Amino acid sequence: MTIKLKDSSLLKTQAFVDGQWVDADSGETFAVTNPATGEHLANVASVGAAETRRAIAAGERAMTAWKALPPKTRCDLLENWYQLIIENTEDLALIMTTEQGKTLAESRGEVGYGASFIKWFAEEGKRIYGDIIPGASDRRGVVVKQPIGVVAAITPWNFPNAMITRKAGPALAVGCAVVLKPAAETPLSALALVELANRAGLPAGLFSVLPGMDAPAIGGEMTSNPTVKKVTFTGSTPVGKLLMKQCADTVKRTSMELGGNAPVIIFDDADLDLAVTGAVAAKYRNSGQTCICANRLLVQEGIYDSFVEKFAAAVNEFRIGNGLEGTTTHGPVITEKAAAEIHAKVQSAVAEGATVVTGGQPGEQGGCFYQPTILTDVNDSMRVFREEIFGPVAPVFKFSTEAEAIAMANDTEFGLAAYFYTESMGRSWRVAEAIDYGMVGVNETAISSEVIPFGGVKESGQGREGSKYGLDDYLETKYICIGGL
Ligand code: ADP
DSSP, rough: OOOOSSGGGGGOSSETTTTTEEHHHHOOEEEOOOOOTTTEEEEEEEOHHHHHHHHHHHHHHHHHHHHSSSSHHHHHHHHHHHHHHTHHHHHHHHHHHHHHHHHHHHHHHHHHHHHHHHHHHHHHHHHHOOOEEEEEETOOOEEEEEEHHHHHHHOOOTTTHHHHHHHHHHHHHHHHEEEEEEHHHHHHHOOOHHHHHHHHOTTTTEEEEESSSSSSHHHHHHHHHEEEEEEEEOOHHHHHHHHHHHHHHHTOOEHHHHHHHHEEEETSSSSSHHHHHHHHHHHHHHGSTTTTEEEEEEETTHHHHHHHHHHHHHHTTOOSTTTTTTTOSSSOOSSSHHHHHHHHHHHHHHHHOOOEEOOOOOTTTTTTBOOEEEEOOOOSSSHHHHHOOOOSSSEEEESSSSHHHHHHHSSSSSSSSSEESSOOHHHHHHHHHSOSSSSEEEOOOOOOOTTBBBOOOGEEOOOOOOOOGGGGGGEEEEEEOOOOO
16 A cells, blocks of 8 residues: 555554454455546455344444443543544645645644544533422423434545544433444545544444445445444435434434535625635635535625635635645545546536636646646526535625525525625624525634534435534433422
């Protein structure tokens, strides 16, 4: 393998089941490649339903002792894991950039962000409070919160570290076991994380990682196995809907963090420079491949031309390339297929009348690269208004009134994140309350951290990750009536 780490034992290619590194029963493997170079990185074990079943059974066994531990003991172990992640930031970042493509600076940022969920939930795990409910004089109602059971987690490739920690952190902190299927594009980050969890002293069976090419086989077992009480998923809306349907037969609880179609609304009364900086970050972070990336820029007519000019000037400063090189500001997209799909969306917009201000073509480097792109002369009947682009393409729409901007923002089945820029206090409140989104950034697009509730409404999903609310997704509420007083 061609990733030069300080600690080469972080590079794992087997599955981790019941505390053991194992090959797939079938002996099958799948290839992991570097999207910046096309280079083959590793062959990773491709497990299926049988290994998933064993991991779930091991989780159930391990949970019995784990959930009975004092919260502090559980949380101390999570704290150890956090420390190990921080100590190994450089190696984890190198693995991430090499298999995912984002720049090293972004990868380092994600490792810190991912670790913050472990630390946060190591702290919050000690604060799982219940209630005492007054009633008749001979009785009291007691409400306790208990771990929901074995949790199955399915994660995407765009955040190969943080999407795992913000599920595993709260689940483990409250006393659950976790079986995880990472994305096939980025299994190495997941396997390095579980290696560190193992070194931190997490008991065998509590956290298994199941890489595999056959997602329906692994997901099918996770969603049908009655021992799994909760499925938590981050990924595309069609797969999320499918998993919810599959979970219905055994009435599992689900948390779904699905697609977005985030607007950035820039009003005439915005601080223009602040808006340009925020829009650039919201659109092009991770080369446009985050579910809260700006998908539609909605700019009021009075400020439209000056916004486009400054926005294009900022984008033309980007240095596209291999994320391992220090000068690179933006890496490739995840696969050649993704680059081709992005190009098809741009071409469809152009055929419908859009104008390319900058970019609009596959990257000069070829392969998985796509040029950062800005489109004008776009309208709400085009595909780029409705569909999540998931790439470095910014369509800039024009509107005239606040009411029109709100209607455009809400004209989507999605409702994850939205952002707007205004200097008016009244408008800040009006618009924030009128748009149907789980998260709203006012004069700010860097809205995510471990202390806030991350999640969407409408077809963007259900449940919240991070913050004190993030524990609830992994807890059951039990009412105990204490009578005969
Ligand atoms: P993306 O388009 O971002 O890859 P997906 O929803 O396809 O989004 O993938 C997110 C995660 O869901 C990945 O780990 C992928 O392997 C997994 N996945 C895809 N299809 C299924 C399925 N039918 N059952 C379970 N997991 C699936």
